[in-house]
Structures are given as structure tokens and as C-alpha cells.
Amino acid sequence: MISGAAGAVGSIAGQIARIKGCRVVGIAGGADKCRFLTEKLGFDGVIDYKNDDLAAGLKRECPKGVDVYFDNVGGDILDTVLPRINLGARVVICGAISQYNNKDAVKGPSNYLSLLVNRARMEGMVVTDYVSRYPEAMRDMAEWLSSGQLKSKEDIIEGLQTFPETLMKLFTGGNFGKLILKVS
Numbered sequence: 001m002i003s004g005a006a007g008a009v010g011s012i013a014g015q016i017a018r019i020k021g022c023r024v025v026g027i028a029g030g031a032d033k034c035r036f037l038t039e040k041l042g043f044d045g046v047i048d049y050k051n052d053d054l055a056a057g058l059k060r061e062c063p064k065g066v067d068v069y070f071d072n073v074g075g076d077i078l079d080t081v082l083p084r085i086n087l088g089a090r091v092v093i094c095g096a097i098s099q100y101n102n103k104d105a106v107k108g109p110s111n112y113l114s115l116l117v118n119r120a121r122m123e124g125m126v127v128t129d130y131v132s133r134y135p136e137a138m139r140d141m142a143e144w145l146s147s148g149q150l151k152s153k154e155d156i157i158e159g160l161q162t163f164p165e166t167l168m169k170l171f172t173g174g175n176f177g178k179l180i181l182k183v184s
Contacts, residue, residue: 001058001062001070002014002017002025002027002070002072003027003070003073003077003078003081004073004095004097005026005027005033005037005046005072006026006033006036006037007072007097007177008177008178008179009095011041011177012152014037014041015041015042015150017068017070018041018042018044019144024042024043024044025043025044025045025062026043026047027047027049027077028047028048028049030051030173031051032176033048033176034046034048036153036176040151040153045061045062046061047060047061049077054077055080064086065084065089066081066084066086066089067085067089067090068089068092069085069089069090069091070094071091071092071093072095072096073095073096073097073098074095075098075099075107077098078091078109079109079111082111082112082114082115083111085115085120086120087119088118088119089118089121090120090121090122090123091115091121091123092125093122093123093125094125094126097170100171101171109122153177153178154177155175155177155179156180156182157169157179157181157182158182159182159183159184160181160183162181166179
């Protein structure tokens with residue numbers, strides 16, 4: 001299970017999981033993003049958090065629960081997923097998009113007791129934690145890209161003058177794939 005699945009990080013994490021033999025379900029906002037995940041990237045299932053009931057979607061797409069949850073969003077989505085985790089599940093916190101512009105107190109997981117009951121582990125991850133493995137990752141990803149197993153989608157916006165609006169797309173779900181600001 002991956003939240004923010006149509007974004008730059010989520011889409012790559014999901015594809016790598018598929019390459020490694022996992023069943024992958026993504027959470028994304030909007031029909032176009034969800035269709036992209038299944039039709040172009042090979043995700044096994046998707047939940048459109050903007051148009052579906054997330055809890056019902058989790059039951060539908062993950063009837064046996066969630067073993068690994070790669071979280072890019074935090075907040076209410078994390079809270080909705082936690083009760084669906086399995087015994088020994090792993091929750092990877094890679095981002096918290098829903099909290100970055102929060103003007104109130106940061107919303108932490110209120111369903112954290114599911115971690116205790118399921119003897120699950122929640123751990124933060126930052127890409128620089130794995131600097132020693134960058135050469136391995138570059139080799140594998142280059143191979144997967146050249147073979148077509150790994151696909152990339154870019155959302156290119158032109159002009160430095162658009163920087164404030166372009167940056168905000170990261171926090172509103174307005175971008176689709178890796179957001180790039182092209183400066184001419």
C-alpha cells in the first residue's frame with residue numbers, strides 16, 4: 001500500500017515493489033491519476049481518496065489487510081490505514097504531505113494502538129540514510145528504465161516567475177508525477 005502513489009516518490013516506490021514481486025495498491029487523488037497507476041505503471045489496485053470512501057476502498061483492495069504501508073501523506077490517510085495493518089506489518093514514513101502546510105498542530109496518528117496490537121513497526125526513512133547503496137540503486141534503476149520495467153512521468157512547468165504556484169502544486173496534489181520547473 002502506497003499513499004501519494006501518483007507522485008514522484010510513490011510511483012517509483014510502487015513500481016520497485018512490483019518488480020520485486022509485491023502486490024501493490026496505491027492511494028491517489030483523481031480518476032486520471034488512478035487510471036495511470038493501474039494502466040501505465042501496473043499497480044494491482046488503487047483507491048481514489050478524493051472520490052471513494054477510503055476505509056471501504058481499503059477493505060475492497062486489501063481484503064487480507066496491509067503488510068507494508070509506504071506513507072507519503074500522513075494525517076487522516078495514515079489514520080485510516082493503521083486499523084487495516086496485519087500482524088508484523090511495517091509502516092514506512094517517507095513524507096507527510098498533508099501536514100506540511102498545516103497551520104494548526106501537526107496531526108499525529110490517533111490509531112497508533114494498531115501498531116501495538118499487531119506488533120507492527122513504524123519507522124521514518126530519508127533517502128540519505130542509504131547513501132552507501134546509491135551505486136546499487138543507480139545500476140538497478142538504469143536497468144529497469146532501459147528495459148521498460150520502470151516508467152517516469154514528469155510534470156514540467158516553464159518559467160521562474162511561476163515558482164510560487166509551481167511549488168504549491170506539491171502540497172495540493174496539483175502535480176502529476178515528478179514536478180520540474182524549467183528555467184529558460
